[in-house]
Amino acid sequence: MYRKQVRRRRAVLLLLVAASLTLLSLYYREGNGGPLHGVQDVVSTVFAPIESVADRALKPARDLVNWFHETFDARGENDRLHDQVAELRDQLARAQTTRQEAKEVAALDETLSGGIVPDGTDPVTARVIGRSPTVWYSSVTVDKGSSDGVHVDDPVVAALGLAGKVTQTTPNTAQVTLITDADSAVTARIVPSGATGVVEPDVGDPRDLQLDYLERGTEIAEGQMVVTAGFSTGDLGSIFPPGIPIGEITEATPEEQQAYQRVHLEPFADLRDMSFVKVLTVPSGKGKG
Amino acid sequence: MIVTPGIIGRLMALGAFVAVAQIVCFSKMDVFGSDPDVALLVVISLGVLGGSLTGAVAGFSIGLLMDCLLLETLGGFALAMLTVGYVAGRYRETIGPPTRGATVLLGGALTLLGSGVIAAIQIGTGIDATVSFLVVRDAIVTSLIGAALAIPVLWIVRLVVRSALVDERRAARRRPIVTRGGADQAPPVQ
Numbered sequence: 012m013y014r015k016q017v018r019r020r021r022a023v024l025l026l027l028v029a030a031s032l033t034l035l036s037l038y039y040r041e042g043n044g045g046p047l048h049g050v051q052d053v054v055s056t057v058f059a060p061i062e063s064v065a066d067r068a069l070k071p072a073r074d075l076v077n078w079f080h081e082t083f084d085a086r087g088e089n090d091r092l093h094d095q096v097a098e099l100r101d102q103l104a105r106a107q108t109t110r111q112e113a114k115e116v117a118a119l120d121e122t123l124s125g126g127i128v129p130d131g132t133d134p135v136t137a138r139v140i141g142r143s144p145t146v147w148y149s150s151v152t153v154d155k156g157s158s159d160g161v162h163v164d165d166p167v168v169a170a171l172g173l174a175g176k177v178t179q180t181t182p183n184t185a186q187v188t189l190i191t192d193a194d195s196a197v198t199a200r201i202v203p204s205g206a207t208g209v210v211e212p213d214v215g216d217p218r219d220l221q222l223d224y225l226e227r228g229t230e231i232a233e234g235q236m237v238v239t240a241g242f243s244t245g246d247l248g249s250i251f252p253p254g255i256p257i258g259e260i261t262e263a264t265p266e267e268q269q270a271y272q273r274v275h276l277e278p279f280a281d282l283r284d285m286s287f288v289k290v291l292t293v294p295s296g297k298g299k300g
Numbered sequence: 301m302i303v304t305p306g307i308i309g310r311l312m313a314l315g316a317f318v319a320v321a322q323i324v325c326f327s328k329m330d331v332f333g334s335d336p337d338v339a340l341l342v343v344i345s346l347g348v349l350g351g352s353l354t355g356a357v358a359g360f361s362i363g364l365l366m367d368c369l370l371l372e373t374l375g376g377f378a379l380a381m382l383t384v385g386y387v388a389g390r391y392r393e394t395i396g397p398p399t400r401g402a403t404v405l406l407g408g409a410l411t412l413l414g415s416g417v418i419a420a421i422q423i424g425t426g427i428d429a430t431v432s433f434l435v436v437r438d439a440i441v442t443s444l445i446g447a448a449l450a451i452p453v454l455w456i457v458r459l460v461v462r463s464a465l466v467d468e469r470r471a472a473r474r475r476p477i478v479t480r481g482g483a484d485q486a487p488p489v490q
Contacts, residue, residue, distance in 0.1 A: 020353050027360045027382050034364075034375030035425065047374050054368035061316075062324050062369065069325035076329045 115287050118170035122256065123289060129252040134168075134289040135159055140184070149192035150178070153288060158182040160292040164250045168289045172256040172279030173197065173239060177290060185290070189282050190220065190257070198240040198249050199257055204229060207240050210257055210276070218277060220258060225272045231263040237276050252291065301350035307464040311346070314460050315358060318342045319365040334441035339366065340414045341407060341449055343381050345457035347388025348398060348406065349465060359385030373425055380417040384410050400451060407450020412443035 038047050116136065123134060137159075141152030155161050157180040165177040167187045175189040190197055190210060197210040199222060206229040213219040222237060237260065241253025262275035301307070322339040329335050339362055347355020359381035366377045388410055391398065398406055419435065458465070 023353055024356055024382075024386060027356055028379065031360065031375040031379035031382060034378065035373060035421075038374040039425065051368045051371060051374060054365070055371060058320065058369055062320055065320045066324040069321060073325050073328055076331065080330045080332070 112286055115170050115285070119168070119287055119289055122168060122171055125254070128291060131293060132252070132291045133160065133294050135161060135292050137161075137185070137288055137290055139286055139288060149195075150175075150186055150188050151285075151288075153185050153187055153290070154183065155290060156181045156183045156185050160294060161185045161290050162292065165293070166251045166255070166291045168255060168291065169280035169282065169285045170287070171281070172258060173251065174280050174282060174285065174288050176250060187288065187290075190278065191282055197251055197257065198242050199237050200240040200253075201229075201231060201260065202236050202238055204231060204235065206231060208272070210237065213275065219261070220276050220278055222260075222274050222276055223272060225268060225274065227269060227272060229268075231260060231268065231274050233260050233263055235260045235263075301354050301461065302464045304464065307461060310460055310464075311358060312361075314342065314457070315362045316365065319362050319369060323366065323369050331445055332441050334438050334445065336445045336449055337411055337414065337442055338449065338453060340381060340384060340411055341446055341453040342457055343385040344388040344407060344410045344450070345454040346461070347385040347390075348392050348403070348454065349458060349461060350389065351393055352386045352389030355385030355387075355389035356382050357385075359383070373421075376421045376425065377418065380414050380421060383417050384414045387413065403450050403454055404447045407453075408443045408447030411446030412439060415439040415442055 034047065037045075041047055119136070128134060135155050137153035137155035139151050140154045153161075153167075161177055161180055163177055163180060167174045167176060173190060175187050175192070175195065177185045178188040179186040188195060191212045193212060195210075195212060198207065199210045200207045201222070206225055208222040208225040211221050211223055213221050225231070237257045239251040239253055239255040239257060240249065241251055242249045256279050258276040258278040260274055261277045267273050318339050322337070326336050326338045343355060343359040343362055346358040350358075360378050363376075363378035363381035364374070366372075366381075367374045370377075388406065391406060395402075416439065419439070
């Protein structure tokens with residue numbers, strides 16, 4: 012009985028395997044119009060409406076499973092997108108910084124383009140790498156030093172106007188004392204009136220400068236420009252060449268002019284937020300003008 | 301398995317349903333980048349419940365129907381599923397009804413076997429493809445899904461063919477009959 016069952020089982024198995032292999036073989040040999048393709052087409056056509064109904068009926072179950080997968084997938088994608096956003100933000104920040112720096116360098120070049128750079132001077136572009144942490148912003152450190160030809164007392168110009176002078180150098184860096192420093196004094200001229208005076212900081216307000224020692228009776232109006240005077244008297248001379256823009260008169264009251272010989276001006280250069288400056292160096296062997 | 305016309309009808313309905321459901325539903329599911337092969341699990345379940353002959357015939361029939369519905373090479377799925385159904389049935393005949401743990405392992409291993417046979421047939425019949433990491437990963441994920449679904453699918457298939465299972469009939473016969481007085485009465489000897 013058992014042997015009969017085993018024989019039967021083996022026979023059916025062989026039959027099914029043979030049927031499968033025969034189907035495979037015949038299906039490959041015959042063309043698209045062969046009988047097996049025809050049978051397949053008929054079965055497929057018969058089942059097509061059933062498949063259509065089943066597809067609609069089972070869609071909720073399919074969607075439910077896919078929803079779980081998409082939720083898991085979305086979490087992973089969310090993390091990936093967060094990383095991508097952070098990376099793109101970095102790139103954007105770098106691009107904006109580069110753009111801003113290029114803009115500032117262009118403004119710097121434009122400031123010095125009006126023939127105000129004296130002959131024999133060699134402007135060196137330097138990046139501001141350090142800043143005084145006090146609210147007075149009286150000095151900054153730049154990344155060019157004595158090895159780049161920077162000397163003590165070299166004038167320093169920022170975009171739009173005068174920034175200060177070099178007060179200390181190392182081979183690779185230099186300290187620039189700004190015109191807002193309490194010890195700073197720059198001989199200046201008001202254009203077009205021609206009145207001269209000395210620009211000094213207004214202690215306690217880094218955005219305000221004073222033009223002192225003005226001649227009484229000179230007509231000075233708000234909005235007039237103040238530039239460096241560049242005096243030269245024998246061996247004594249201003250370290251700043253003439254004509255470098257300093258600022259604009261913001262307050263000129265007759266009372267203050269009469270009593271203190273003073274008007275107020277605002278510096279053109281944004282001394283609190285500058286990234287690049289030009290140091291007007293004098294190459295060795297040439298004297299200052 | 302006690303084969304009656306009613307059971308044959310049920311098996312045919314189950315086979316047709318699972319073949320259609322596999323094509324229109326389960327194959328379109330996305331589970332960890334793969335999809336569950338429920339048709340293969342039904343064949344494994346029929347093999348485990350009914351033996352190698354039932355498994356092989358069911359596998360061949362369901363596979364052939366899927367070949368027709370997918371307009372694939374006739375005999376491809378049929379041969380793969382017949383192999384899996386036969387192996388599942390032989391397990392039952394040589395080792396006995398699988399425990400829960402064995403069912404899970406059987407589900408995973410035989411799904412992997414099925415994927416391997418289908419891949420071998422596809423490559424053997426001229427699909428010019430290399431076995432990439434993606435294919436291997438897909439086969440492994442499918443087998444893991446198969447392992448996870450083996451017990452629920454076996455449970456559902458058992459419900460469908462319950463009346464034809466020899467084990468179920470024996471168990472029903474052994475169940476004690478409780479009389480009104482509360483005394484157990486042994487079932488009549490047949």
